[in-house]
Amino acid sequence: xFSKENRLEKFxxxxxVIGSSIxxxxxxxxxxxxxxxxxxxxxxxxxxxxxxxxxxKVVANIEATDSSIHGEVHGxxxxxxxxxxxxxxxxxxxIQYSEISIEKGAIINGQLVAISESEKKAKGRKxxxxxxxxxxx
Amino acid sequence: MHVYIYDDYLxxxxxxxxxxxxxxxxxxxxxxxxxxxxxxxxxxKTAIENEIRLGAKTIVAVGNNQTVNKIVxxxxxxxxxxxxxKKTLLGIIPIGEDNSVASSFGxxxxxxxxNILLARRIEKIDLGIAxxxxxxxxxxxxxxxxxxxxxxxxxxxxxxxxxRIVNLLSDRKEKGNxxxxxxxxxxxxxxxxxxxxxxxxxxxxxxxxxxxxxxxIDDVLEIKTPVDIHILKGAVSVIVGKERIFS
Numbered sequence: 001x002f003s004k005e006n007r008l009e010k011f012x013x014x015x016x017v018i019g020s021s022i023x024x025x026x027x028x029x030x031x032x033x034x035x036x037x038x039x040x041x042x043x044x045x046x047x048x049x050x051x052x053x054x055x056x057k058v059v060a061n062i063e064a065t066d067s068s069i070h071g072e073v074h075g076x077x078x079x080x081x082x083x084x085x086x087x088x089x090x091x092x093x094x095i096q097y098s099e100i101s102i103e104k105g106a107i108i109n110g111q112l113v114a115i116s117e118s119e120k121k122a123k124g125r126k127x128x129x130x131x132x133x134x135x136x137x
Numbered sequence: 138m139h140v141y142i143y144d145d146y147l148x149x150x151x152x153x154x155x156x157x158x159x160x161x162x163x164x165x166x167x168x169x170x171x172x173x174x175x176x177x178x179x180x181x182k183t184a185i186e187n188e189i190r191l192g193a194k195t196i197v198a199v200g201n202n203q204t205v206n207k208i209v210x211x212x213x214x215x216x217x218x219x220x221x222x223k224k225t226l227l228g229i230i231p232i233g234e235d236n237s238v239a240s241s242f243g244x245x246x247x248x249x250x251x252n253i254l255l256a257r258r259i260e261k262i263d264l265g266i267a268x269x270x271x272x273x274x275x276x277x278x279x280x281x282x283x284x285x286x287x288x289x290x291x292x293x294x295x296x297x298x299x300x301r302i303v304n305l306l307s308d309r310k311e312k313g314n315x316x317x318x319x320x321x322x323x324x325x326x327x328x329x330x331x332x333x334x335x336x337x338x339x340x341x342x343x344x345x346x347x348x349x350x351x352x353x354i355d356d357v358l359e360i361k362t363p364v365d366i367h368i369l370k371g372a373v374s375v376i377v378g379k380e381r382i383f384s
Contacts, residue, residue: 015316019334021298026290037334042290 015048020055034064036071043075050079054088061093080115139170139228139254140193142185142208144200147232148176155232159199159247166255170195175207182211189217189225195376196221197228197254201235202274203357209373210271213264228254228376235356237307238273243378253378260381262319264372265304268364270354273319273373276302276366277353278345280328283362287326287343298330302343302366306382319383322370342367 015032018024022038030046037053043060044050050064056071067079070086076093077083083097087105094110102108141163147156163169171188178184185196185208196212198205205227212221230250231239244250265272280298284291303326305319317325326343328336345352346363353359 014337016338017336018338019328019330019336021294021296021330021332021334022292022328022336023294024290024292026288028288028290030288038336 014051018056020053028060049081052089054086076110078115138191138193139168139195139197140188141170141172141197141199141230142181142204143172143174144198144204145174145176147200148174152232155247156199159230159232159251162248162251163254166251168251168254170197175200175204181207182215185211186215186217189215189221193225195226195228195254197230199230199232201231201233201357202238202355203235205229205238205273206271206355206357209264209273213271213369213372222372222374226257226259226374226376230254237356238305241274241305241307241382242375243381245378245380249378254376256376256378258377258379259374260320260377260383261371261374263304263322264369265302265324265366266369267302267352267354267366268360270358270360272304272355274303274305274307274355276345277356278347278362279350280330282349283345283347285326285343285345287338287340292328292336294328294330296330296332298328298332300345301327302345303327304368317383320371322368324366324368 013033014035016030017035018038018040020037024040025042027043028040031048033049034044034046035051036056036058039057041059044062046064049066050062052058052069052071052073054070058072059074061075062073063078066081067077068084069089069091071089073091073093077091078096080098082099085102085106087103090107092109095112096115098115173184175181196208198208212218215221229239229242229244230247231244232247244253262273265276267276278300280294280296280300283300284293302324303317304324306317323339323341325339342365344363344365351359352362352364
């Protein structure tokens, strides 16, 4: 198991870094680690890890493996692995996670759902649907 | 057979010593070949095509970044480019100023260049293409008023700074900061602003536009925007030195 510190070390090897002076608009998709310190509007998706700095403002749905959020996010967050929410983070949207830590001072305005639970619910709905059609026939 | 293409400015007296030193060193190393002078060539593309058809093994640009840029452009657009890729190498002998391209390849001066030609250490390098111009190192533009369209996104900044589209780093000090490689089939976009923040990402292609500023190619050529930029993977085989910036 990785410790919290080891996991966050991974961000230092980022393939993409959006600096604090930069504004990005569009659907950003990548395979490597992404660090956002500036403004992004649209969507962000990576197969790897995502770091959102304190000065960052993201108006987008975001999806990553491990995530570390310290800035402002207006949109839904889906972190397939570990999600760390820092004390300066302000998240306005629903959050899906496998593991989570939230520092005192963080602001979250949305639903928190553990991914394993939501996947179970979705499976349950799919299993019920075929039984209903059989009854109708 | 080596074909040496001399830039026009080398005929000035201030470069005569360097040219003599180079020619003596080439003779000592048994690397003499045919000499062509850019000023005497009406059509550089045709001249290079002829030399490749005649079996030239190495085309050597003798001059600076501008010389290399002209010759690479002629080679890539030549009808015999496929033949060039299979059989012919590009060499560089830097003389004078504006030699960041040679420096990236670990080629410091004319005498070192001759030794490097003899050692024949070869690397297949990507080439950046901006519009119909080619670059080995980078394309540069000021950040104010510039819009970059890349990977499905638009990027802008209101801060003063510089935007570089890098194929091959020219500053050794940056080597540790950025994972940039001249044969990964990717262009590196590096934005540095006055606020000292850095943006870095890579892409196979992008577009740049700026109403007022021009794009500077390999420190020698300015072109207007909007312009599409993309990478040509493994475009040129170059003879490089041990102390090149990349590995």
